[in-house]
Amino acid sequence: MTVRVRIAPSPTGLLHVGNVRSALFNWLFARHHNGTFVLRIDDTDVERSEQQYEDDIKSGMTWLGLDWDEGVDVGGPHGSYRQSDRFDRYRDVVDELIGAGHAYYDDRSPELLDELRNKAQKEGKHPNVYIRRPDTEATSGVVRFSVPQDAPIEFFDLVRDEMRFEAGVVDDFVILRSNGTPTYHLASTVDDVDYEISHVIRGEDLLSSTPKHILLTRAMGADPATYAHLPLLFGPDGKKLSKRHGDTSLKAYRAGGYLPEAMFNYLSLLGWSYDSETTIFSVDQAVERFDLEGVSKNPAVFDVDKLQWMNGEYIRAIPPDDFAQRARPLIEVELGHPPTESEWSIFVEMSPLLQERVKLITEVGEMSRFLFVDDVDFDEQSWSKVMIGETPVLALSVAIRHLTELGDWTVAAIEAALRAVLEETDLNPRKGWQPLRVAVTGSQVSPPLFESMAALGRPGTLHRLSVALNRLADEPEG
RNA sequence: GGCCCCGUCGUCCAGCGGCCUAGGACGCUGGCCUUUCAAGCCGGUAACGCGGGUUCGAAUCCCGUCGGGGCUGCCA
Numbered sequence: 001m002t003v004r005v006r007i008a009p010s011p012t013g014l015l016h017v018g019n020v021r022s023a024l025f026n027w028l029f030a031r032h033h034n035g036t037f038v039l040r041i042d043d044t045d046v047e048r049s050e051q052q053y054e055d056d057i058k059s060g061m062t063w064l065g066l067d068w069d070e071g072v073d074v075g076g077p078h079g080s081y082r083q084s085d086r087f088d089r090y091r092d093v094v095d096e097l098i099g100a101g102h103a104y105y106d107d108r109s110p111e112l113l114d115e116l117r118n119k120a121q122k123e124g125k126h127p128n129v130y131i132r133r134p135d136t137e138a139t140s141g142v143v144r145f146s147v148p149q150d151a152p153i154e155f156f157d158l159v160r161d162e163m164r165f166e167a168g169v170v171d172d173f174v175i176l177r178s179n180g181t182p183t184y185h186l187a188s189t190v191d192d193v194d195y196e197i198s199h200v201i202r203g204e205d206l207l208s209s210t211p212k213h214i215l216l217t218r219a220m221g222a223d224p225a226t227y228a229h230l231p232l233l234f235g236p237d238g239k240k241l242s243k244r245h246g247d248t249s250l251k252a253y254r255a256g257g258y259l260p261e262a263m264f265n266y267l268s269l270l271g272w273s274y275d276s277e278t279t280i281f282s283v284d285q286a287v288e289r290f291d292l293e294g295v296s297k298n299p300a301v302f303d304v305d306k307l308q309w310m311n312g313e314y315i316r317a318i319p320p321d322d323f324a325q326r327a328r329p330l331i332e333v334e335l336g337h338p339p340t341e342s343e344w345s346i347f348v349e350m351s352p353l354l355q356e357r358v359k360l361i362t363e364v365g366e367m368s369r370f371l372f373v374d375d376v377d378f379d380e381q382s383w384s385k386v387m388i389g390e391t392p393v394l395a396l397s398v399a400i401r402h403l404t405e406l407g408d409w410t411v412a413a414i415e416a417a418l419r420a421v422l423e424e425t426d427l428n429p430r431k432g433w434q435p436l437r438v439a440v441t442g443s444q445v446s447p448p449l450f451e452s453m454a455a456l457g458r459p460g461t462l463h464r465l466s467v468a469l470n471r472l473a474d475e476p477e478g
Numbered sequence: 479g480g481c482c483c484c485g486u487c488g489u490c491c492a493g494c495g496g497c498c499u500a501g502g503a504c505g506c507u508g509g510c511c512u513u514u515c516a517a518g519c520c521g522g523u524a525a526c527g528c529g530g531g532u533u534c535g536a537a538u539c540c541c542g543u544c545g546g547g548g549c550u551g552c553c554a
Binding site: 008009010012042044045048110113117120121122123124125126127128129141142160163165166169170171173174176177178179181183184185188203204205206207208209229231232234236238239240266269270271272273274275276277278279280296297298299300301302303305306307308309310312316353356357358359386415418419422429430432433434436437438441443444445446447448449450 | 483488549
């Protein structure tokens with residue numbers, strides 16, 4: 001079996017995770033069967049198509065690792081993979097269809113068509129039963145495909161098995177707009193035929209359009225592809241995933257600190273499973289096992305919590321050096337300039353501790369902020385919760401003394417000194433150390449204290465401890 | 479309204495007639511570990527929409543019903 005599949009997003013908006021999931025399944029199917037994965041740009045809607053969105057599509061696909069064998073930029077044996085370059089070809093097909101009696105011009109007014117639809121609806125019939133070839137021949141307007149009314153349309157869907165649409169339920173749909181541009185149905189079908197697409201794998205929202213595509217294909221004298229309709233992605237409210245559910249563009253997740261590996265893994269689990277036990281698996285493993293037989297029929301809710309958990313898993317699995325490198329841009333943003341050698345070595349020292357704690361790579365910036373400022377901004381909630389009573393002053397001053405006298409400034413030495421503070425003050429770790437944590441990192445939630453102090457260095461640490469002590473002294477009440 | 483699809487824990491997925499007193503994961507939750515937070519480890523919570531069949535036996539097959547969704551455009 002020669003597998004040729006495609007994804008044909010339209011550049012009318014940012015690449016949507018729903019489309020990405022379809023792209024992913026197509027890609028997995030192609031790779032599993034050693035087939036060809038095609039990226040086509042469906043820009044038949046000239047009004048709304050924009051170059052920036054095409055760029056977003058390509059960079060998103062590349063980021064996720066969905067490389068295409070044929071298509072825009074990489075080319076291929078079928079000429080242009082941008083539909084706006086192929087309007088002449090679509091025109092030719094339209095002319096042939098008209099010539100063969102499969103299509104006709106229709107210049108009826110929108111009002112009249114509305115009337116016909118309403119009439120059908122009132123009679124409880126298919127909404128478009130009356131939208132058929134009129135008796136009087138037109139020579140301008142839109143071109144409609146003339147749907148044969150005598151036979152049901154049947155096809156086998158790889159996900160949904162036998163599909164059957166009764167005769168008469170498909171309207172004479174528009175294939176060429178009055179401005180001469182092709183509609184989606186036409187362009188997509190012509191391309192699938194011309195590019196010899198073997199399997200059309202797409203969202204279930206196109207399931208009821210499939211009869212149109214099959215009819216068109218046959219009218220062109222070609223054999224229809226094998227179809228597979230994927231379950232839709234829902235938002236938490238059980239409706240088709242859309243902007244009102246928050247971020248739906250791949251770009252937003254990319255910018256939000258998600259790793260492509262995690263996104264890939266998570267998306268592949270929406271409607272498919274590796275086996276009954278495994279949740280985390282590699283791209284290669286997915287390719288090896290993927291098959292459309294195993295695709296679920298039910299819609300899937302896009303669960304950001306699970307994605308985030310998975311992202312954390314992937315972050316922790318990165319080799320420590322790689323993690324630091326991947327976090328480097330965030331540090332640069334945090335600093336406002338490329339890190340100096342000493343700033344970088346401070347970060348690299350702390351990096352493994354941060355790696356364990358973040359779920360999103362973007363959290364690294366905020367979490368390491370305290371390492372790079374002269375004076376920390378105290379998180380007021382932490383301050384007011386921890387710096388109460390007499391003990392913080394005691395803990396801070398005793399700690400300052402012990403740390404000042406300390407010989408080596410190492411994690412182990414710092415720990416010993418701080419344990420001595422507890423001994424001397426008779427405070428428990430919570431009482432004795434949390435004030436130090438707030439003083440040094442600005443927050444009661446932070447990376448481990450000894451390591452933070454070690455990375456910060458003695459002068460920085462002592463400075464912060466005294467700043468906090470001074471602030472306590474200035475406060476009328478503890 | 480019409481056509482089409484779908485219906486297992488809150489969510490994603492396993493289950494394709496007996497292995498199911500329904501399994502894994504996220505979430506939620508109890509505990510352990512512990513310098514906070516994470517991470518990790520151990521435990522718990524929670525589902526076959528409903529009603530009929532078929533069968534010795536149904537989450538698995540059939541019918542109905544209810545529920546959800548998609549489409550119904552000169553958008554894709």
